[in-house]
Amino acid sequence: MASSQSVQAEDAYFSSNPPPRLLASHLAQAESFITAHAAAGHRVVLITSGGTTVPLEKQTVRFIDNFSAGTRGATSAEYFLSAGYAVIFLHREFSLQPYSRHYTHAKDCFLDFLDEDEGGAGRGDDATRVVVRKQDQSRILDVLREYKKAKRSNMLLMLPFVTIGDYLHELRGIARLMRPLGPSGLLYLAAAVSDFFVPPERMSEHKIQSTNAVQALQDRAKESGGDGSKSSSGGDEDETFDNFDASRVPRSKRLVVDLDPVPKFLENLVDGWAPEGMIVSYKLETDPAILVHKARTSLDRYQHHLVIGNLLTTRKWEVVFVSPRREDKWLRVARQGGWGEAEGRPLRADELPPEEPAEEIEALIIPAVSELHDVHIASRKA
Ligand code: 9Z3
Numbered sequence: 167m168a169s170s171q172s173v174q175a176e177d178a179y180f181s182s183n184p185p186p187r188l189l190a191s192h193l194a195q196a197e198s199f200i201t202a203h204a205a206a207g208h209r210v211v212l213i214t215s216g217g218t219t220v221p222l223e224k225q226t227v228r229f230i231d232n233f234s235a236g237t238r239g240a241t242s243a244e245y246f247l248s249a250g251y252a253v254i255f256l257h258r259e260f261s262l263q264p265y266s267r268h269y270t271h272a273k274d275c276f277l278d279f280l281d282e283d284e285g286g287a288g289r290g291d292d293a294t295r296v297v298v299r300k301q302d303q304s305r306i307l308d309v310l311r312e313y314k315k316a317k318r319s320n321m322l323l324m325l326p327f328v329t330i331g332d333y334l335h336e337l338r339g340i341a342r343l344m345r346p347l348g349p350s351g352l353l354y355l356a357a358a359v360s361d362f363f364v365p366p367e368r369m370s371e372h373k374i375q376s377t378n379a380v381q382a383l384q385d386r387a388k389e390s391g392g393d394g395s396k397s398s399s400g401g402d403e404d405e406t407f408d409n410f411d412a413s414r415v416p417r418s419k420r421l422v423v424d425l426d427p428v429p430k431f432l433e434n435l436v437d438g439w440a441p442e443g444m445i446v447s448y449k450l451e452t453d454p455a456i457l458v459h460k461a462r463t464s465l466d467r468y469q470h471h472l473v474i475g476n477l478l479t480t481r482k483w484e485v486v487f488v489s490p491r492r493e494d495k496w497l498r499v500a501r502q503g504g505w506g507e508a509e510g511r512p513l514r515a516d517e518l519p520p521e522e523p524a525e526e527i528e529a530l531i532i533p534a535v536s537e538l539h540d541v542h543i544a545s546r547k548a
Contacts, residue, residue, distance in 0.1 A: 168437040175429045176438075179334070182366055186332035192325045193339045196254060199323045200343050203252040209350045209539070211251045212340055214357035215239020216258025218330040222364060222423065227373045229329075230423075234358035235271060236261030238448070238481070238528070242356060243322070244312070245532035251352070252321045256336055258357070259326040265313035269306075279306065330360045330428060338431070341439035349546040351443035352539055353435070358450065362425035374421060432468040444542040445470035446535060449488075452478045454512040461488040472538060474531065480513050482523050485531060489538065497530045499523040 168176075186192075203210050216236035219229040236257055243253050243264035255264065262271055269276050279302050283295040298306050316322040325340075327333045344351040375381075436445055447470065449461040454477055461475035465488055475486040484498040496510060501519060508517055 168434045172431075172433045173438070176338075176431065176434050179429050179431075180338070183331045183334070184366070185335040186327065186329075189335055189339060192336060193343065195323060196325065196340045197343050199252070199254065199320070200347065202320065204346050204350075207350075208252045209250065209352065210254065210344065210347055211246050211352040211354050212254045212256060212337075212344060213239050213243050213246070213354045214256045214333070214337065214359075215243075216261030217358045218258065218333045218360045219328055220330055220360050220363050220425070221369070223373055224366070224369050224371045225373065230360070230362075232358050232360065233478075234258070234261070236263075237267070239356040240264045240267040241526055241528040242354065242532060245526075245528050246354075246536075247312075247316050247321055249532055249536050251536075253316075253323070254340060255322060255324045256333075256340065256357075257324065257326055258333075259328050263324065264322065265309050265316070268309050330363050333357065333359065334428075334431065337435070338439055341435055341443075344440050344443055348442045349444065349543045351440060352535075353440055353443055353445045354535070355445070355447045359428070361428055363428050364423070365426050368424065376419065376421075430468075432464070432470065436468050436470045442546065444472075444539050446472040446474060449473050449475045450478065450481075451475070454514070457512060458486060458488060458494055461486065462494075465490065471542060472535065474535075477512060479515065480518060482527055483518065484513055485527060486512070487534065495534075497527065497534060499525055499527050499530070 200210055215234075216239060217232040217234035219226075219231050222228045222230070239255070239257060240262040241264075243255050246253050247264070253264075257263065269279065279299055280296050281299050283297040325336065327336050341353060344353070432445075432447060447464065447468075449457070449464055451457040451460055457475045457477060461473040465473045469490075471489060473488045475488060476484075482499070484496055487495040487497065494510075496512075498505060498508075498513075501524075505513075505517070508514075
């Protein structure tokens with residue numbers, strides 16, 4: 167059971183932060199997906215992927231975001247599908263998706279893969295058709311087949327989110343629905359989740375103003391009992407500066423953002439939302455000296471099953487598995503000439519090859535996670 171403190175924090179958060187508009191529809195889709203796969207005896211993995219936005223206004227014009235493109239999540243989804251898992255892909259809208267990732271966000275525009283087919287006359291019609299370039303045919307065909315297979319067999323459910331609030335509502339809803347899967351459910355939390363947010367009571371309804379041009383209007387509306395909705399700017403008349411000098415900018419014209427910590431819900435997830443499933447979280451750091459320590463601390467605190475540590479700069483080359491009662495285990499993509507004496511410790515910046523890795527590290531991660539999932543299932547059956 168989650169502690170009463172964490173249950174209280176959960177109630178407070180979810181009652182004051184509104185759910186996403188499509189939550190009910192997403193949960194209905196997730197429920198029928200899970201029911202079908204539970205009946206078929208399939209393993210189901212919930213993958214979270216991409217960054218979360220932190221809106222600064224309720225009618226959001228501005229928001230804080232992070233770097234994540236969703237590569238880890240989208241790539242992992244493909245490897246889980248080929249390992250036989252049914253995949254719920256809870257992803258940041260417009261971030262990378264399994265299969266299409268090979269062609270979206272790529273350096274080439276997708277139109278570069280296409281050509282006009284000049285064989286119209288030979289076919290006996292005049293219509294020019296659009297075809298995939300000769301040199302890309304076989305690769306696109308492979309990806310297309312895998313994608314169609316996943317869709318046809320109903321093994322992939324894609325659900326989008328945008329904000330940190332959307333993400334948390336979706337995660338809680340889906341994790342609870344996964345209970346009937348027991349230990350066959352796997353939660354694989356690869357999304358880059360914001361640690362900070364603006365709570366609704368401090369969030370401006372409308373676009374934050376950078377001048378006080380509307381202040382008089384708002385004051386008048388307030389006096390006449392109308393909508394005096396808050397704006398975080400205000401103060402003196404507009405001033406212009408010939409040369410920008412931060413020290414000369416009046417306080418009232420700066421935007422000072424005051425963020426609260428996002429409550430840590432991993433404890434609620436482990437003890438309340440999905441108590442029998444296997445839970446894998448990622449830990450991202452930039453400082454190699456603290457990565458393993460932070461991963462171990464997270465594991466000890468939340469008592470889940472695996473933390474996969476990775477560093478921003480080396481995340482496509484190596485990760486470290488930190489799990490209870492096991493030694494830390496580094497997984498590293500093979501490299502011509504090997505890694506020298508970098509066994510058992512993170513790569514240093516000067517050891518990082520300039521080229522992209524020849525294979526995807528998820529090809530190592532997913533089989534290793536799946537093996538630990540076998541052990542998890544067996545231990546619950548024993
Ligand atoms: C990760 O560490 C992911 O591997 C990355 C993937 C976000 C680095 P990309 O999308 O990057 O492939 O570009 N995800 C977890 C990050 C995170 O927010 N973890 C929380 C933390 O570190 C715990 S849930 O505190």
